[in-house]
Amino acid sequence: MAHVVERSARSAWASPSPYVALQYPIGNGAVERRAFAIVLDPIDPLPSSPEVARRIITLLQHAVWQLGEHPAVEDLCEALTEAFLRANHWLTTLNSGRPSRQWHRFGATCALLSGHDLVLAQVPPGCALVAQDGELYRFPSEDHAASRYATALGNARQIQPALYYTRSAPGDVMLLTNAEYGARLLAAYADSLPGASPARLAELLEELAVDAGDTEPVPAVALRVPEPIRLTRQPVRRLSELLRLLLPEDGNQDSCTARRVDERDIDGTLPDRQTKEARAERPDERADTDAEPVDAIEDQITGAPGWHAQPLDAVAEETEPPRVAKRGGGRPLFELIAGLAIATVTGLAGIWQLLRRRRRPLLPQDEGTFGLPRLERHEDRIRLPDFTPVRRQLPRLPASRLTGLIALGLIGALTTTLVVSVQNGRVSERKQEFAHLYQSAVAERQLAEQATDPTIARAYLATASQRLERAASLGLQPELLAQERAAIERTLDRLLHVERLSATTVQVLGAVPSAPAGIAPRLFFGNGQLYLLTDALYRLDAGGTRLVRLIGPGDTVDGRTVGTLVGAAWADGAPIAFDGNAAYLFDPAAARWSAQPVGTFGAPYQNVAAVGSFAGNLYLLVPQSGQILRFLNGAYANLPQDWTGGLADKELRQATDFEIDGRIHVLLADGRILTFYRGALETTVTPAVEPPVTDAVALAMQPDRPYRYVGTRSGRILRLKADGTLVQQFISGAGVPSLDGLLDLAVDDVQGLAYVLTERGLFLVRLPVPPPGS
Template sequence: MAVVAIDAGRLLDDSPFLSLDPADDLGCRGSRHVFAILEPVDDVPGVESAAREVLDLIHEEMARRGGQSPTAALLAAVEAANGWLCAANVDRPLTHRLRFGLTLLVARDDDLYLAQVPPSQVLIGQEGVLYAFPSLETWRGRHRLDETAQPLGQFPEIEPELYHTRIERGDMITLVSTGLARAIDLAPQDVFVEGDAAAVAEHLVGLIETFGVSDAYGAAIAVTAAGAGGGQHSQISFLRRAAEVFSHLLPEETARRFQSRAKQSHEALDLSPQGVHTGVTPVDAPDIEPGYAAPDEFAAGADQVGWNGPLEDDQDDAPVVGFSGSDGAFWVPGARYGVDRDAAAPEWDGDEPLAEAESDADDGEGRRTLSELLAAAVLALSAAVVGVWQLTVSRDRPVGPPRDDGTLGLPRLDRYADRPRMPDLAGVRSRLPRVPAGRLTGAVTLILVLCLAGALVFSVQSSRARAREAKIEQLFQEAVEFRQQAAQLTVPIAAHAHLEAAESRIQLALESGLDQARAEQELAAIATARDQALGIQRLTNIQLLGGVPAAPEGVSPRIFFGNGQLYVFTDALYRLDSDGETLIRLLAPEDVVGGEPVGTLLGAAWGDGSPVAFSGTAAFLFDPTTATWQRQPLGTFGTPYSGIVQSNGYAGNLYLLSPGSGQILKFAAGAFGQQPEDWTAGLAANDLMSAVDMEIDGRIYVLLADGRILDFYMSALDHTYTPSVTPAIRDAVALSAQAGRPYMYVADGENRLLRLTRDGAVVQQFMAGSGVPELANIRDIAVDDVLGVAYVLTDQALLQVRLPAPPQEGATH
């Protein structure tokens, strides 16, 4: 079991609107569990404390009524919660009423009972099928409570929707708030039927981040106990698999016919005027199958009316899709109870049919025409198919009062029948002519079987091809619809969510066989719509200057300006020549300075009029008058430095950003050999542990991995800026800022460049256009804000980018 909760954007371990029993033995014999989720309709004072009171009251009521039937206990708990809220609302103004949606689940043994009051959402995954209460489509475009809904606390009378199913090992129950339900509807839902609670929780967290849900909560409950769903259901797993195999081999129309029983079965029932099964067996009803035992609730005199609901005269024989709510039909009830085939056979006037058939066969003395032989073969093959179908596909149950499970005739999803029933083929065999075995008979039968098999295979393949094409077309049309809806939205995050959903539909359609050219055309349209919705400008002037050597492991490469020239630091320190195509090496690890090899360099920066580089124990300063490097010892705390992600020089001082210790270390000018000062004195140490870059222009700006920018001045944290952009920054990698210029620039893992004002407001976001090098795997950037030129260092190359001019003053994205 896993819980996900987020409040005002902060991830929490629990929610006051959730109440969950431990689910280790969920579904086992003798187990009892209660799970509940509340959804506040209005954000009013005291809503969290009221939610806790309501959940405690529900638990007390369920415990007090433990001896009653589950449905009676459910209804009593819901009525008690509603009564408490109505009483609490008497002294509250109308604008501060306490109203809640509720989903209450009660599990007894392997039976699961569900009561629901809108607004609320629960998902149940069983055998690869996802059932949603209510349908996820309910929340499309809806952000307020439906006027017809009656949440807890609104009226003294409450009528919850009730459902029942049987749970087995591998089932998944997911309770979520309606804000999360909207996001679930827009994303793939396979994870909700895979039985992994941790994977569901991780998926929900991903949806929260992707769609920017600020307040949401939910729980994933997996049925994992070894004894869950045991008993006779596991004894026919082989037959169930065989039934699925045979149903896939049949044409779609034929499979639907075989999965429904003949109408004569219902015509043989003598239903009461109310059209419901009751706990009393009619006098003329067939006997109950041997071994049937009424449950404890029946023996205790519990309510026995309404087992499976009314069976109308004009109702079809196939399992009926039914849902008593107003949100559409989606819950599949189980098979109806069939007639008892062991009932006494009717009497016949005259000779018995079997005797007549035998007499006719004796008169012919084995002399049959070819048409009779073919008819016999067809009847024999039909009998075999009917027999296999009866053994594997048919799920009929004997006529009789159903088990008193306390469902009050609720819609339900029945599992497979408890045991297979042998078919009675006496009527078929009695009508078969007696055919002598011979080569001609065998040859004709073989040819007939091969013809039928070929026709069956062709029909199955055609049916599957049509179904696949229909699925592809449906996914494609859904993608087009999501894209068109995004174009009409004015909120960037909502438009982005719709476009993500459209892209996922195209990917699913591609996996199913969508034409590649058609997919690429729609993906291009989605990309264009995304650029328009998010205000992304595509860069068309990107030049590849050349490749660069890779930096050693543990060393952060960087680029920086000095005296109008660009310096590149990777495995060594380089300067870009004036032709813009050649790197001139200035200092390398194998060079000897001060009588010793330089060793592995950790970083470099522009110092007081010249570049400065450093290793774990020494600093190297360039003397422009002699064009030589000078070694100076670097003050340490006993061990060489490592893990330095950025270095900057300012006023002769050297600043090192050390995320490992959460510090900015300052080496004073001319005193590099002394131990550095902890410039922030422990301030914002936790944030600095996630720092990725730093710039200094009198103030120190530190970029964090989540996109936030810390603004320090005089060793104090002055401001924290969070750029507001869609999609949000989750993997910031580089920061560039020039003294005296109004803009800063940020690069992130989405291959974007963002132009920001000094207070963190997003002005523009840029991405590479078509036909130019990609801005992929960015390691550092350096932007000349005056010339509008950005240099981008990737893990393999150096790029030059011409940036569009910023918009007029005051216009931001």
């Protein structure tokens, strides 16, 4: 049995379903009513659908939260449209990467009542019933509901909710439910629905649930526009309120209450009312009405009785649902007073014109001297009153230079007063707008701090940043804006796992020689010492202040002249350098270099991204051909093997660095790490990082350590787990030397030290410790 929880016996109720939300904070008698109801209709319910629905409801409710006081109709429509787009973006992002049978897809129906303005927003499936003056309207129409499931939330990247607008009046009833119970309710109780109260609707839904044997709560919300008659204590205001209740409705509105502003739909058709047949109407045949303009939403708004709309693209022919019964309404008292004053002034002016100024004889009169009949002609043009007698009685000032100066001074003072008044008014408006934007930005940031979903939190922060940018354009209180920007940045850093390096953690070691064109500079560790390859191979001394040159172009080794070094690495207990024709091995015992020529294909090896060594074998990463070449230990003079055998050659063309520990881990420019074992691709790991990596250049890792480190050209250092989970990402903080232009890095994970080579020199970075539990 479905149990319905009443929020208010007279005005609103909602079921305890997780697919339902109702905000109704203002009771009867309030000057400004504000209610917002949501009903979601899952197409293929999954076990996690209730939790997903709660997050969608949070996104939809956020649109109403940020509305100001007394919003216009276009503001209501814009807020609902933006909320639907945000919710759909979040849901499609959640569905991406899932098989289609596990997609979350929802129909959604929202009713937003603000004052007398009622706006419905809907993506089928779903059902909204609106009763006005004994007439019942259903959205969407029954014959189109099934075909519109393609527009449900989460089904496609682009959606467009249908929007409907009407002017609500006391006694109107709205019911939102899912498509299934909406159809059942219409089939069983169509005749009694227009006059049903919210409590009665709850009983009808409960009866249907019992008949169907449904044990889950029926997702439904009902609202009734209250009929408050609240008289104030002041006698004059009490009389004005009584008169306002007795005044007739504006005749220009053709005694019609409901009209639909806009339906943003696929086929451009309008929903049919359940009890009557819709009739087609050409745009030029509609009755003239005094409908409120909503230019920002739709240039053409029909004012004919019923719910009408012109689609935004204005290409579909209009159809009009049956008319709504006419009824009276109320006119504000100030309109009556204004009209009475205008009519009084106009009548007095007309009487004065007719009695005093109209039939004035024109002199001289025609006495027949000219042989014409005696005529008495009169002047008919309007003449203003003559103020000459009044001017004669006013005191006169002598015309002099002093009089002119006084007059000019008075004119200047009046002009200055006017300018200052206008300027003060503009300044006051700017201050009010600034305060509103700043406070809304702070509230958005606080919502982001409370959100548990990173996507929703980032959406809040994006909105907060936009508010601050608009506030900054007003040119007020830059210090306050800077503080809030810093707070937003801290919140965003927490969401993205960003740690900003301070001045105490970054040390500049000094400039280094530049590498020749086409050579990728490299850093690597060996026996606890740091080696650097640029124009030659260097070792950093124990003090970390001087580079010791080991081997470079022009040196002679075993009778060979060393060419430009294209790579270097740590081999078995000693460094190894490579110039494209030969490998140069260092013998620590003899403290000398030896040359071993390598097999070539007729030309020296070029465009080598990285060089590595393992178990005496020499490996070259050549992105240009998409290969990893291997020279076997003791047989360097032979031609190398294509270690991957052409496997993943397209991915290897994007490779920028690699590490060898029995397996070869290859870093791609987009941050992916390919792991090969015995020439076969074993795993592909994609880091879960925001913002995504597009410029990865360096990979560092140590045996038996849990973390991998990726350096990007933009100066980010990512600490990752082996499965690609982001632990931390390090960037330079304020006042710290930037690491952008990063070329390579080497990390001592045990001591938490990273040596970073950039275009400006060599840096030592003390990395913060990983968070607990990582």
